[in-house]
Amino acid sequence: MTARLTFRDITLGYDRHPAVHHLSGEVTQGTLLAVVGPNGAGKSTLFRGIVGILKPLAGQIGYGGITQRDIAYLPQSVDIDRSFPISVFDFVGTGLWRSTGMFGGLGRKARDQIAQALAAVGLNGFENRSIGTLSGGQMQRMLFARVLLQDADVIVLYEPFNAIDAKTTLDLIALVQRWHGEGRTVLAALHDMEMVRAHFPETLLLARGAVAWGPTPDVLTLDNLAEARRMCEAFDDTAGACAADHERSQAA
Amino acid sequence: MLYDALIAPFIDFEFMRRALAGVIALALGGAPIGVFLMLRRMSLVGDAMAHAILPGAAIGFLFSGLNLFAMTFGGLIAGFSVALLAGLVSRVTVIKEDASLAAFYLVSLAVGVTIVSMRGTNIDLLHVLFGNILALDDQTLLVIAFNATITLLVMAVIYRPLVIECVDPVFLRTVSRAGAPAHLAFLALVVINLVNGFHALGTLLAVGLMILPAGIARFWSRDITGMMVISVVSAMISGYGGLVLSFQTKVPSGPAVILVAAVLYIFSLFFGTVSGLLRQLFPGRHLEA
DSSP: OOOOEEEEEOOOOOEEEEEEEEEEEEETTEEEEEEEEOOOSSSHHHHHHHHTSSSOSSEEEEEOOOGGGEEEEEEEEEEEETTTTOHHHHHHHGGGGHHHTOOOOOOOOHHHHHHHHHTTTTTTOOOSSSSOOOHHHHHHHHHHHHHHHHTTSSSESSSSTTTEEEEEHHHHHHHHHHHHTTEEEEEEHHHHHHHHHHHHHHEEEEEEEEEEEEEEHHHSSSHHHHHHHHHOOOOOOOOOOOOOHHHHHHHE | OHHHHHHHHHHHOOOHHHHHHHHHHHHHEEEEEEEEHHHTTTTHHHHHHHHHTTHOOOOOHHHSSSSSHHHHHHHHHHHHHHHHHHHHHEEEEEOOHHHHHHHHHHHHHHHHHHHHHHHOOHHHHHHHHHHHHHGHHHHHHHHHHHHHHHHHHHHHHHHHHHHHHHHOOOHHHHHHOOOHHHHHHHHHHHHHHHHHHHHHHHTTTTTTTHHHHHHHHTOOOOOOHHHHHHHHHHHHHHHHHHHHHHSSSSSSHHHHHHHHHHHHHHHHHHHTTTHHHHHHHHSOOOOOO
């Protein structure tokens, strides 16, 4: 199995304060990985690093033959300006950016693809609605439709089932399973441990660093979860420079 | 009678025809920019930028007197500097765009006022600061038309990334590097259109022909294409109406144009089909589904 994502001792953070601290590991192709951890564990930071919105403070992320542009990212819906007057069809259509770019038009084939993606998430008939009129669940379905269109090798989903009802969650989980079946690599940040146990074979328990990473039953033990909570110390304004880095720079 | 009031001024006087051509060009370039300013919640940015242009125009004036090219060039440099610096600071640091823009435009305005007052009072400068659409010469008209053309061309190029950057900037950053250049190009267009507007309406009112038509359009359309079309048309109507009003009364031309736009705005506020006040007061019975 080839490694799709390789974390080589990465530290990601803001203003020199690490949110993800010295994380190393590999995500092999075709993995369905849940990333869990308390609030502040660095899940969103890690994802922002993976998709290239945030540069690592230290370390490197290897992309095993793909580029950051081949990763589809499902963002938090708070990042989206829902008051902007754009139709569901046009919004989902932006998922075709890789083939259309800045100027390419939407041909008949592209229009069919968009219609199919909307049908796959159960949003037929919503094409001309503006995104501001969607409910939370419909919004999430729409974001999944865009990921579907991006047709990416690696799919990164940030808390995809937050505040979503059971029916919608089931529909969208089925989509995730489908991607997994197609051999795509899927990472999802999640809070619902029951769902992780039921649907995700592999789990990374994150608390700034990796507390545990492996098959889900081995990772989600009570001890590990307690350890994760303990490790999520607060952002310390007076923290000194990281000793591990210091040793390394002295060695170099 | 109606002919005398509405058409004859433009048949009889060349300066009125020039003015009409000027406002049509301003409307074509400025109104779509205004729509994006409004949708990005940057309506007041236009106003700030209008102030930021002042020192450039004043320096141009110092060097070459009342030469529109020099003043335009100076205004562009000042406006670009402030827009780029503010955009850069907000992208690199935690300071939001509005805050960094406020800081830079205040500095720019202070510098501008200092330059103007060191030179002493000058009626010509005031004249240009407040604009005079009835005195457009050939060169100025060409500059305005040129700027409007550039605006439409650049807008066509950056349209898609600009829209996506407004709706979902994070997504755009994951698929393309076009976001930042598109944003900066957009800020540049804001400056170009403000400089364009100050020939006709003055630095203080230039932003009016961008923002008011955008506000009008918001009351009549739910999609962005419709908004841009409506904003351009209402800007043209305001320009034409303002010229007629100014010709027939003693209202100066610049304020007349903006006042007509304001009347259209208030009308739209009450009667607009999208969230107009009357719509909200008498929404009709609720629907089945």
